[in-house]
Amino acid sequence: MYTDALRETEARFRDIANTAPVMIWMSGTDKLCTFFNKGWLDFTGRPLEQELGNRWAEGVHHEDFDRCFEVYVSSFDARQPFTLEYRFRRGDGEYRWVLDNGTPRFASDGTFLGYIGSRLDISERKQAESEAMQNRQQLAYLSRVAIMGEMAGSLAHELNQPLGAIVTNAGAALRFLADDNLNTDKLRELLQDIAGDGKRAADVIRTIKGMGRKEAGARQLLNLNEVIGEILRLTRSEALANDCTLSTELHPALPYVEANLVQLQEVFLNLILNAFDASIEVPKVRRRVIVRTEYNGDSVIRASVRDFGTGLPGNRPEQVFDRFFSTKREGMGIGLYIARSIVAAHGGMLFAENAEGGGAQFCLRLPVSKETGA
Amino acid sequence: MTPAHRLVYLVEDDLSMSKAVGRLLESANYSVEMFAGTREFLARPPHPGPSCVVLDLNMPGLNGLELQEALIGRGRSEQVIFITGGASVLTSVQAMKAGAVDYLEKPFRDEELLCAVERALKRSSEQWLQRSERKEMRDRLATLTPREFDVLKAVITGMLNKQIAAQLGTTEGTIKVHRGRVMGKMGVTSVAELVVLAHRAGLTLTSRLQASQAG
Numbered sequence: 001m002y003t004d005a006l007r008e009t010e011a012r013f014r015d016i017a018n019t020a021p022v023m024i025w026m027s028g029t030d031k032l033c034t035f036f037n038k039g040w041l042d043f044t045g046r047p048l049e050q051e052l053g054n055r056w057a058e059g060v061h062h063e064d065f066d067r068c069f070e071v072y073v074s075s076f077d078a079r080q081p082f083t084l085e086y087r088f089r090r091g092d093g094e095y096r097w098v099l100d101n102g103t104p105r106f107a108s109d110g111t112f113l114g115y116i117g118s119r120l121d122i123s124e125r126k127q128a129e130s131e132a133m134q135n136r137q138q139l140a141y142l143s144r145v146a147i148m149g150e151m152a153g154s155l156a157h158e159l160n161q162p163l164g165a166i167v168t169n170a171g172a173a174l175r176f177l178a179d180d181n182l183n184t185d186k187l188r189e190l191l192q193d194i195a196g197d198g199k200r201a202a203d204v205i206r207t208i209k210g211m212g213r214k215e216a217g218a219r220q221l222l223n224l225n226e227v228i229g230e231i232l233r234l235t236r237s238e239a240l241a242n243d244c245t246l247s248t249e250l251h252p253a254l255p256y257v258e259a260n261l262v263q264l265q266e267v268f269l270n271l272i273l274n275a276f277d278a279s280i281e282v283p284k285v286r287r288r289v290i291v292r293t294e295y296n297g298d299s300v301i302r303a304s305v306r307d308f309g310t311g312l313p314g315n316r317p318e319q320v321f322d323r324f325f326s327t328k329r330e331g332m333g334i335g336l337y338i339a340r341s342i343v344a345a346h347g348g349m350l351f352a353e354n355a356e357g358g359g360a361q362f363c364l365r366l367p368v369s370k371e372t373g374a
Numbered sequence: 375m376t377p378a379h380r381l382v383y384l385v386e387d388d389l390s391m392s393k394a395v396g397r398l399l400e401s402a403n404y405s406v407e408m409f410a411g412t413r414e415f416l417a418r419p420p421h422p423g424p425s426c427v428v429l430d431l432n433m434p435g436l437n438g439l440e441l442q443e444a445l446i447g448r449g450r451s452e453q454v455i456f457i458t459g460g461a462s463v464l465t466s467v468q469a470m471k472a473g474a475v476d477y478l479e480k481p482f483r484d485e486e487l488l489c490a491v492e493r494a495l496k497r498s499s500e501q502w503l504q505r506s507e508r509k510e511m512r513d514r515l516a517t518l519t520p521r522e523f524d525v526l527k528a529v530i531t532g533m534l535n536k537q538i539a540a541q542l543g544t545t546e547g548t549i550k551v552h553r554g555r556v557m558g559k560m561g562v563t564s565v566a567e568l569v570v571l572a573h574r575a576g577l578t579l580t581s582r583l584q585a586s587q588a589g
Binding site for chain 1: 388397398401433437457458479484
């Protein structure tokens with residue numbers, strides 16, 4: 001039974017809905033749509049009749065359809081609000097990314113009335129986001145390459161060590177042979193050492209190659225300790241050059257994280273090299289860097305890189321994450337900025353604090369992967 | 375040289391490099407003593423004979439250059455050969471200035487290291503010989519009486535017995551006797567030999583004169 005007041009309310013709603021710069025839809029308790037505003041119809045370029053019921057769903061991109069359908073139905077049955085992102089065909093035939101927010105409606109006595117939802121064309125935002133991500137990846141790549149360039153000397157050292165051992169072992173073997181003084185046991189041990197050093201050199205090269213790759217590659221299940229291990233091997237000479245003692249306290253049984261290997265390595269490389277730099281101002285005996293991983297059984301892995309250097313700017317330690325903030329003469333000031341954005345993209349967080357007993361500590365939280373990697 | 379004279383110390387923190395260099399030195403019949411760090415090596419009492427150290431330049435704690443400095447500071451005579459994974463011109467110059475025998479960049483050819491070791495041991499044994507001669511001479515000098523020492527000082531400046539007798543206020547005959555004893559104790563038969571020995575013992579004309587003036 002329509003009263004004038006109710007009719008007026010409804011007319012006012014339609015006015016507002018039709019002038020709103022968003023697409024608005026409503027559905028009844030049977031999940032079928034009963035209303036689309038002008039914004040919607042302008043977007044699809046179709047008359048209301050062709051949208052009503054579930055005919056509107058013809059516009060959903062076929063790749064997104066199943067996902068949308070499932071979320072819509074399951075949220076509907078649970079009377080829960082939902083948010084969906086999917087591609088939807090515009091009147092000119094172009095598929096646009098839209099953000100759809102649906103909310104259940106209830107009468108004052110609590111009776112379920114159906115859903116009301118609004119939809120926004122977010123294609124531009126999506127595009128900007130993806131460009132921003134590409135820019136970040138590009139920046140991360142440039143930063144990696146710059147770091148590797150600066151480290152060229154110590155990377156060469158890391159390679160010369162196993163190569164030196166291989167050449168020397170081979171030389172020794174030839175001498176023993178010439179003197180007929182090489183029994184099988186000695187030969188076996190020698191060859192094993194040569195093979196081991198060959199692998200060691202190859203491992204270093206593999207890591208360097210990964211860091212030099214433009215695309216960071218896909219995410220995989222990783223043990224954070226192993227990620228750190230590879231970086232420690234790469235930075236060993238750098239530690240020596242800075243007279244820094246580099247030590248680890250690693251949790252022996254970390255669960256996996258789902259992450260990008262090269263990007264995580266870049267994070268730790270940045271943190272560790274920064275820690276060396278921060279140590280320069282203090283006497284040699286104090287120059288220590290500790291890399292730690294911790295896990296207490298919950299859904300987060302904690303890691304930290306701690307130095308005993310001069311510490312962070314006391315008034316605002318977090319300032320070190322700002323872009324182009326650098327206390328180093330040669331630093332670009334993007335290392336920590338990149339590190340933080342990488343960790344954030346992995347659903348984690350990175351923050352800095354002044355550690356008790358002096359020096360800075362960079363703490364990292366990364367979510368444990370839901371997959372076991374089995 | 376006897377095997378004891380062919381002792382090589384190896385100070386290298388990289389286990390596999392250390393094993394490899396150890397093998398190479400053994401293949402050339404040196405006896406090798408290995409140390410994983412500079413402090414361990416410094417803690418070892420010095421070897422009483424010629425020896426050399428093959429020293430990795432880049433090591434935690436005391437690095438190679440600092441160890442070289444510490445050795446010199448303690449008056450130890452080990453000849454040093456540096457090996458390094460990444461040579462910088464600056465450190466190589468520093469190392470050579472401080473008296474290193476050689477400076478080899480890894481990976482080096484086996485002959486390079488073995489030649490360097492041979493050179494170092496040769497230098498060390500020459501030094502060792504000089505030192506032991508000097509010590510022996512000093513020991514012999516110590517057996518001289520003050521009077522005999524005075525006579526020695528005078529003889530090596532080329533004074534005649536008569537002049538010495540006049541200077542010391544005694545007879546030429548007494549000086550002759552003293553001179554005979556000095557030659558005997560020093561184990562020489564001519565004044566020329568005596569001068570050479572005194573020189574080897576570190577007794578130069580000036581230092582002796584200073585010593586006599588101070589006495």
